[in-house]
Amino acid sequence: MSGEELVLRSTRVITPEGTRAASVVVSDGTIVAVRAHDAAVSTHARVEDFGDDALLPGLVDTHVHVNDPGRTEWEGFWTATRAAAAGGITTLVDMPLNSLPPTTTVANLRTKKDVAAAKAHIDVGFWGGALPDNVKDLRPLHDAGVFGFKCFLSPSGVDEFPELTQDQLAVSMGEIAGFGGLLIVHAEDPHELAAAPARSGPRYADFLDSRPRVSEDTAIEGLIAVAKRIGARVHILHLSSSDALPLIAAAKREGVRLTVETCPHYLTLTAEEVPDGASEFKCCPPIREAANQDLLWQALADGTIDCVVTDHSPSTADLKTADFATAWGGISGLQLSLPAVWTAARARGYGLEDVVRWMSTRTAELVGLDQKGAIEAGRDADFTVLAPDETFTVDPARLQHRNRVTAYAGKTLSGVVKSTWLRGQRIVSDGEFSAPAGRLLERKN
Ligand SMILES: [Zn+2]
Numbered sequence: 001m002s003g004e005e006l007v008l009r010s011t012r013v014i015t016p017e018g019t020r021a022a023s024v025v026v027s028d029g030t031i032v033a034v035r036a037h038d039a040a041v042s043t044h045a046r047v048e049d050f051g052d053d054a055l056l057p058g059l060v061d062t063h064v065h066v067n068d069p070g071r072t073e074w075e076g077f078w079t080a081t082r083a084a085a086a087g088g089i090t091t092l093v094d095m096p097l098n099s100l101p102p103t104t105t106v107a108n109l110r111t112k113k114d115v116a117a118a119k120a121h122i123d124v125g126f127w128g129g130a131l132p133d134n135v136k137d138l139r140p141l142h143d144a145g146v147f148g149f150k151c152f153l154s155p156s157g158v159d160e161f162p163e164l165t166q167d168q169l170a171v172s173m174g175e176i177a178g179f180g181g182l183l184i185v186h187a188e189d190p191h192e193l194a195a196a197p198a199r200s201g202p203r204y205a206d207f208l209d210s211r212p213r214v215s216e217d218t219a220i221e222g223l224i225a226v227a228k229r230i231g232a233r234v235h236i237l238h239l240s241s242s243d244a245l246p247l248i249a250a251a252k253r254e255g256v257r258l259t260v261e262t263c264p265h266y267l268t269l270t271a272e273e274v275p276d277g278a279s280e281f282k283c284c285p286p287i288r289e290a291a292n293q294d295l296l297w298q299a300l301a302d303g304t305i306d307c308v309v310t311d312h313s314p315s316t317a318d319l320k321t322a323d324f325a326t327a328w329g330g331i332s333g334l335q336l337s338l339p340a341v342w343t344a345a346r347a348r349g350y351g352l353e354d355v356v357r358w359m360s361t362r363t364a365e366l367v368g369l370d371q372k373g374a375i376e377a378g379r380d381a382d383f384t385v386l387a388p389d390e391t392f393t394v395d396p397a398r399l400q401h402r403n404r405v406t407a408y409a410g411k412t413l414s415g416v417v418k419s420t421w422l423r424g425q426r427i428v429s430d431g432e433f434s435a436p437a438g439r440l441l442e443r444k445n
Contacts, residue, residue, distance in 0.1 A: 006424055007047045008383065009037060010055040014356045015375050024055065026381040029423030033377055050385050053418055056356050057375045058090025058122075058382030059338060060363040062147075063237065063261065063309035065330065066092075066124075069115045070100025075314045075402045077119035080334060081438055083312075083400035085121045085428045087335040088384035088417040091364070091372050091441065092122060096129030096150050097161040098313070104129040104161075105137045106144045113440055120438030121427055122420075123382075125367065127184065130172040132162055138175050145442025147367040148182030148235070153219050154190040157284075157329060163190065170226055177232035180445075182366075184235040187219035188285055200325035202277035207324035211286045213241035220244045224251045224258065233257040235366065238311045240266050240285035242295035249304045259306045259366060262296055264337045267308065268344045269407060279320045279327035281407045283311065297348055300358060307362040310337045314403050332401050336394060336408050338386070339415035346414060352388060368444055381424040390416040398431075 006026040013022040013034070021037035025045075041047055061084065068076040084092055094112070096103035103109050103126055116124050128146035130138060138149060151172060152163035164172060176183050192215035199206040220236060224247060227234040236248070239262045251258050265283065270290040274281040281287055299305040313330025321327045333340070338359065345355050364373025371380045393412045396404040419429040427434050 005045060006381070007041050007045050008050065008055060009047060010050040011037065011052050012054040012352075013375060014054060014056045014352050016361070019351070019353060024375060026424045029381055029425075031375060031377055031379050031381050034375060050418070054352055054386045054388050055375065056088065056352065056384040056386055057360045057373055057379070058384055058420065058422065059088050059359045060091040060369065060372050061089045061310050061312070061334070061337070061359070062093040062363045062367055063095065063311045064092040064334065065095045065098045065313040066116075067098045067314075069111065071098055073316055073402070074098065077116045077124065079400060079402040080312070081119065081121035081124065081436070082428075082433055083334040085420045085433065086400050086417065086431070088338045088386065088420055089334060090122050090382035090384070090420060090422050091125070091369065093125040093127055093147055093367055096127050097156055097158060100160065102129050102161050103127065103146065104131055104134045106140045109141060109144055109146065117440060119436055120440065121433060121436045122422060122438045123441050124438055125441035125443075129161060130164065130176070130183065132164060132168050135172060135175050138172065138181070139179055142179050142181050142443075147443050148184050149176055150184045150186070150237070152186045154186070154188045154193055154215075156186070166222065170230070173226055173230050173232045173234070177230050182233050182235060184237055185223055186237050187223055188215045189218040189222070192218050198325070200323050202322045202324065204271060204274040204276055204278070204281070204324065207282065208271055208286050208288065210325070211284055213243045213288070216241035216285050217244045217247065221247055224256055227258060228254070228256050231257070236260045238263050238266070238285065239296070239305060240288055240292070242292045242299070245295060245299045245304050252304065260304065261307045261309050262300070262305050263309060263311045264333050264340045265331045265407060266296055267293060268340045277322035279322060279324055280405050281331070282320075282324055282327050282329045283313070283331045284329045301350070307366060308337070308341055308358040309363060310334055314401055314405065316403055317405050320405055331407050332403070332405060335399050335401060336406070336413070338384070338417065339392075339413035340408060342388065342415040343413045352386075369441065370444070381421060383421040385418040385420070387416045387418055388414065390414070392416055
């Protein structure tokens with residue numbers, strides 16, 4: 001039994017076979033066995049007994065804007081990875097835009113990695129970006145280990161990351177499909193956005209009218225058509241419009257290689273509750289009505305939507321002005337995504353197994369991280385210890401995000417993260433962090 005350094009015990013271990021009382025045996029940062037709760041323990045092993053707190057695989061968040069270097073005053077690797085760890089996330093994949101430089105060449109990827117290496121409290125991987133003028137950079141970025149490529153079909157919000165036209169989309173998608181890569185898409189149609197009523201000011205209803213569902217639906221319809229023609233693997237980012245669900249379900253039935261994510265804010269906040277002027281709720285596509293949200297939950301349950309990611313996209317507070325038309329669009333969710341989703345999920349009758357599937361297993365699968373996303377032998381010993389029935393009220397002062405602007409302030413949420421573990425090391429416990437031990441990850445195949 002030598003080499004068994006650590007045994008984690010809980011009456012509620014979330015495994016791929018369901019929730020059970022178990023002892024999880026860890027050696028050298030890897031799970032080596034999942035045994036009976038009362039299984040005999042090697043004499044040199046250290047035992048951590050979490051009682052009835054749940055033991056989850058560490059969450060894998062594949063949609064995070066860290067903004068470092070270049071816009072580090074918005075968020076940086078130090079603060080983002082601490083917030084993530086505090087929220088039970090052990091792996092994040094960083095979006096290619098809002099940092100300067102954006103991750104659109106191999107040299108830029110190196111710059112980002114150099115910055116992230118010493119600051120990462122959790123494991124960090126990188127998406128590349130597909131721009132109108134960097135088709136020649138896609139293959140080298142793929143070979144350098146990015147997990148796929150992000151593009152926009154409408155303006156991204158920052159000048160250095162322009163969107164693709166339909167022709168450019170087909171060119172980039174063809175190139176990426178040629179080497180077996182993944183294209184991830186911000187799907188809002190620029191013509192539908194231009195045709196929507198554009199009113200400035202503090203009224204949320206006006207903002208919602210300016211980003212109608214049809215802009216998502218049209219973009220997704222077009223995207224599916226191109227993906228089908230090229231045979232490419234495509235992922236739809238941050239789906240908000242429930243009207244697009246039938247299109248997506250039909251494409252999946254037809255065998256189009258399509259996956260879809262949504263976000264905690266679309267699942268837990270509603271347009272009806274956004275106060276006028278409260279641009280901490282602004283993101284694109286927008287938070288929509290309660291009836292729309294019900295359909296997103298149904299789609300998660302039936303697999304039309306694959307996974308849930310934060311789209312953590314902060315800015316400094318001064319950019320969150322009261323005018324929805326000009327305020328920065330992005331919601332900070334890293335530290336609160338697990339309790340926010342769990343609170344809403346349990347109210348709708350879902351279990352922690354479902355939350356783990358949406359926020360860890362399926363996101364790990366999306367990026368091919370087969371050492372993450374589940375508690376089973378052979379995987380990394382990444383865990384979240386969650387007290388699922390304990391509640392807390394969100395106090396912005398307790399957030400680790402660089403800017404403590406949050407759409408969740410004052411909400412009472414279920415699920416307190418007690419500790420988070422990365423490769424068998426406790427990285428945060430009751431708000432106390434250990435030194436950064438995260439690694440930089442590369443796509444495996
Ligand atoms: Zn995003």
